[in-house]
Amino acid sequence: MTSVEKSPLYLFANPRSIAFFGASNNKSSMGSIMLSSLMQFGYEGAIYPVHPKEKQVRGLKAYSNVMDLPESPDLAVLVLPTRLVSQTLEACGQKGITHAIVVSGGFKEVGAQGVTLEEELIQVADRYGIRLLGPNCLGIANPHSKFNPTPFPYMGSPGYIGLASQSGSFVTQMFDYLHQYRLGFSTAFSVGNEANTDLVDCMEYLAACPHTKVIGLYIEGINRGKAFMKTAKEIVPHKPIVALYVGGSETGKKAGFSHTGAMAGPDAVYDAVFRQCGIIRAHSLTELFDYCWALGGLPLPKGPRVAIQTNSGGPGATAADAVGRAGLTMPSLAPETIEKLKALAPPTASVNNPVDLTFMRNPLDMYTRVPEVLLSDPNTDILLIFFLVPATMVHAFMGETAMADGKPEDQGRQAVQSQIDFVCRLLKTSPKPVVGYTWRRLDESVPRGLMAQGIPIFPDPVRAARALAALVRYSRIISGERPHSQKS
Amino acid sequence: MTSVEKSPLYLFANPRSIAFFGASNNKSSMGSIMLSSLMQFGYEGAIYPVHPKEKQVRGLKAYSNVMDLPESPDLAVLVLPTRLVSQTLEACGQKGITHAIVVSGGFKEVGAQGVTLEEELIQVADRYGIRLLGPNCLGIANPHSKFNPTPFPYMGSPGYIGLASQSGSFVTQMFDYLHQYRLGFSTAFSVGNEANTDLVDCMEYLAACPHTKVIGLYIEGINRGKAFMKTAKEIVPHKPIVALYVGGSETGKKAGFSHTGAMAGPDAVYDAVFRQCGIIRAHSLTELFDYCWALGGLPLPKGPRVAIQTNSGGPGATAADAVGRAGLTMPSLAPETIEKLKALAPPTASVNNPVDLTFMRNPLDMYTRVPEVLLSDPNTDILLIFFLVPATMVHAFMGETAMADGKPEDQGRQAVQSQIDFVCRLLKTSPKPVVGYTWRRLDESVPRGLMAQGIPIFPDPVRAARALAALVRYSRIISGERPHSQKS
Numbered sequence: 001m002t003s004v005e006k007s008p009l010y011l012f013a014n015p016r017s018i019a020f021f022g023a024s025n026n027k028s029s030m031g032s033i034m035l036s037s038l039m040q041f042g043y044e045g046a047i048y049p050v051h052p053k054e055k056q057v058r059g060l061k062a063y064s065n066v067m068d069l070p071e072s073p074d075l076a077v078l079v080l081p082t083r084l085v086s087q088t089l090e091a092c093g094q095k096g097i098t099h100a101i102v103v104s105g106g107f108k109e110v111g112a113q114g115v116t117l118e119e120e121l122i123q124v125a126d127r128y129g130i131r132l133l134g135p136n137c138l139g140i141a142n143p144h145s146k147f148n149p150t151p152f153p154y155m156g157s158p159g160y161i162g163l164a165s166q167s168g169s170f171v172t173q174m175f176d177y178l179h180q181y182r183l184g185f186s187t188a189f190s191v192g193n194e195a196n197t198d199l200v201d202c203m204e205y206l207a208a209c210p211h212t213k214v215i216g217l218y219i220e221g222i223n224r225g226k227a228f229m230k231t232a233k234e235i236v237p238h239k240p241i242v243a244l245y246v247g248g249s250e251t252g253k254k255a256g257f258s259h260t261g262a263m264a265g266p267d268a269v270y271d272a273v274f275r276q277c278g279i280i281r282a283h284s285l286t287e288l289f290d291y292c293w294a295l296g297g298l299p300l301p302k303g304p305r306v307a308i309q310t311n312s313g314g315p316g317a318t319a320a321d322a323v324g325r326a327g328l329t330m331p332s333l334a335p336e337t338i339e340k341l342k343a344l345a346p347p348t349a350s351v352n353n354p355v356d357l358t359f360m361r362n363p364l365d366m367y368t369r370v371p372e373v374l375l376s377d378p379n380t381d382i383l384l385i386f387f388l389v390p391a392t393m394v395h396a397f398m399g400e401t402a403m404a405d406g407k408p409e410d411q412g413r414q415a416v417q418s419q420i421d422f423v424c425r426l427l428k429t430s431p432k433p434v435v436g437y438t439w440r441r442l443d444e445s446v447p448r449g450l451m452a453q454g455i456p457i458f459p460d461p462v463r464a465a466r467a468l469a470a471l472v473r474y475s476r477i478i479s480g481e482r483p484h485s486q487k488s
Numbered sequence: 489m490t491s492v493e494k495s496p497l498y499l500f501a502n503p504r505s506i507a508f509f510g511a512s513n514n515k516s517s518m519g520s521i522m523l524s525s526l527m528q529f530g531y532e533g534a535i536y537p538v539h540p541k542e543k544q545v546r547g548l549k550a551y552s553n554v555m556d557l558p559e560s561p562d563l564a565v566l567v568l569p570t571r572l573v574s575q576t577l578e579a580c581g582q583k584g585i586t587h588a589i590v591v592s593g594g595f596k597e598v599g600a601q602g603v604t605l606e607e608e609l610i611q612v613a614d615r616y617g618i619r620l621l622g623p624n625c626l627g628i629a630n631p632h633s634k635f636n637p638t639p640f641p642y643m644g645s646p647g648y649i650g651l652a653s654q655s656g657s658f659v660t661q662m663f664d665y666l667h668q669y670r671l672g673f674s675t676a677f678s679v680g681n682e683a684n685t686d687l688v689d690c691m692e693y694l695a696a697c698p699h700t701k702v703i704g705l706y707i708e709g710i711n712r713g714k715a716f717m718k719t720a721k722e723i724v725p726h727k728p729i730v731a732l733y734v735g736g737s738e739t740g741k742k743a744g745f746s747h748t749g750a751m752a753g754p755d756a757v758y759d760a761v762f763r764q765c766g767i768i769r770a771h772s773l774t775e776l777f778d779y780c781w782a783l784g785g786l787p788l789p790k791g792p793r794v795a796i797q798t799n800s801g802g803p804g805a806t807a808a809d810a811v812g813r814a815g816l817t818m819p820s821l822a823p824e825t826i827e828k829l830k831a832l833a834p835p836t837a838s839v840n841n842p843v844d845l846t847f848m849r850n851p852l853d854m855y856t857r858v859p860e861v862l863l864s865d866p867n868t869d870i871l872l873i874f875f876l877v878p879a880t881m882v883h884a885f886m887g888e889t890a891m892a893d894g895k896p897e898d899q900g901r902q903a904v905q906s907q908i909d910f911v912c913r914l915l916k917t918s919p920k921p922v923v924g925y926t927w928r929r930l931d932e933s934v935p936r937g938l939m940a941q942g943i944p945i946f947p948d949p950v951r952a953a954r955a956l957a958a959l960v961r962y963s964r965i966i967s968g969e970r971p972h973s974q975k976s
Contacts, residue, residue, distance in 0.1 A: 173800075320740050
């Protein structure tokens, strides 16, 4: 794999300087909003707004003509009316600019007339050797470089999910979504109409990108089928790829076509392509990012055998059911594991799998010594823990006990933090993946604390089990086993 | 259907006075925590703590013996060590108490010895004609009567979902979960080991309960199969029933058995039972409440034809795909609808179905005049709207415009509220169901405002589409059509 700096897409995601077309002092225009995201995030390169009339745009010196710029910037961003795009790109070419993001729509996606305009645009790009992203796209986000020329401000931290998407919304609108899970993008591309940069090019870039641990794809239709398969097959042994394809149903096809003009194919064909390449298929956007979470954030399990820890029967039973339906197994624990658990568990507990601790004298044991014992169990490969947010219990039990003893109330909170720290240390020393689930809000202290340290906490055991099944499937794919059948 | 007051379970959910066993001044005991929930919620009846030593419990006069109570209360709540339960129930019987919730565990769910203890308990109940809920349960919540003797404080408002659950967690831990969606329970029963009050009894109560618009069931195993079917068939024409059954997979069966001792049956048998009764089957707890949301909160559609409104291609395409995969259809809109939309939409819009408005000059039109036109379309039965939280746009467009004009900043917020109000009025005058979806947080102003007025906003179009499919299925069931095949 080549280094990311040598990728033909490198300057899209890491430009040192930008010519920006379409921003003005009218704050509500799309161009202005995008420039605003870029500036807010703290982009450190030079920005040259180009505007026919304004002397300054949002406090930056503006240029009436791209030829007047003091240098040939690494990248041009065009947020202009359709009729101005080709001539502006031509001027960029004359200035020596080699990369351009074209946000403007009105091309292939609007039908015959747009197809002609897009062909003209490609000719200009080809004439000057310009690499084009779009048209009809929403840009790129590379939070590791504080680079975000999209209409939405970036939220949260840089992350490990590399995305190439045929919908710009699934770049921009996922910033806040991913942040809820303490996830983030490494780099996310909105490819738009893919005039001369497509999903395959982005996959190659993301494969080389050192921040990217997993590649997500949102697909309405693949144009270069052979190249897609060849590239995917090269990448999968090194990095997992997860794909959401929506063009396969009649209704999805109808919607996708009017969106980016991509040609969809029958669902079964795409399904076969994904299987053959070792791409894990997701069936919703939620699944796409759930799978990326597990595949990018967890060690690979040796097998599909899950140990479930709960303190409540219903959550244990629904998780057990979800594990089975996702194609994972839930074997009996080893006798030595059961012995160790008996010493820790209250008499009401069930120390079979699922381990239902009911309610323990010392609630701290539940998330410290018990998972430690379960991680050492030789019969299981994965640990799935129900988090009834111990904060609730700890505040009730420890906090009130502490209060009754006249000790400060925040002893409960300290106990919670020490639990989180302990579980996180466990995770880092264990070669087995650990995943949690809860029905509490993810912004409560315990799930938030665990997620911040890299433990996925799913708001439903079905989502947890399916993400774990994706992890097991990838593990089998790269170990050369016949791919596990994918449940829809 | 008999009136709810005549239900044999009425005093469980609506007692005027309670004898409470197991609460003390040790705040961290289970009994104390449950008494605390009951008192915090503002229960208006008399509470008589019974305690061998304490003179007062949490500020209430305590009695050392149930025989000393000044009246024979409607209900006893027992949160006692297993060995004390039978003798305490006997004393309750002697006092003339007719209803008892037994929270204590250590009965059938722990195996042979517990089975014997449970038989003894049933004999005591039978001898005195006591109706028993539990043992091994977490109580009842009837928020309409400010009644919540469970270990968790009730969150949010009373609602329309009646629940009978073989897991107490799915009563108590759902308070906060449902509140996120601005949903609530009408009455929720934790049935525990079902010693002499089971799911069927609770279904009968909920059928008669005027606050209950939809009945949810969490099932690990049904004991009285025939009665279950007979009761369900009587209820379904009047009220929808949604069931989550987890005992059917090998893993689910194993987990459920050690939980409440209920005997699970093969998945296909339960599936057939549900179909035959017209019960809608959910496949996760999330789906259980999603389906309840749609079935309890929306008018029934005339058919499965969905109109999708979006302002962004990817969200439109994923919704279209989800609609198709859920078994719904997405027909072309009527020519007159398309004409009306053309007058409202920007030139970049696609006025096919899905209607993709892209980005409009007046963003307020997007959620006011456009849904009005779509609701009048004769070719479709259901409206599914993507909410990119107009707040974001309105604040960007209206708010900043207003600021530029020197007008107060909260004009944007007012505009948002007026949108919400308009959409909600539309909903109330339209006989078609309207459902939204978004990937934004549900606690943002627009989804929160819409949900508060009864419009379901799902955090994923797959969840929205499946809930709508459940609604269509129920509509077909009660109109006598052959039940639609259920997708798993």
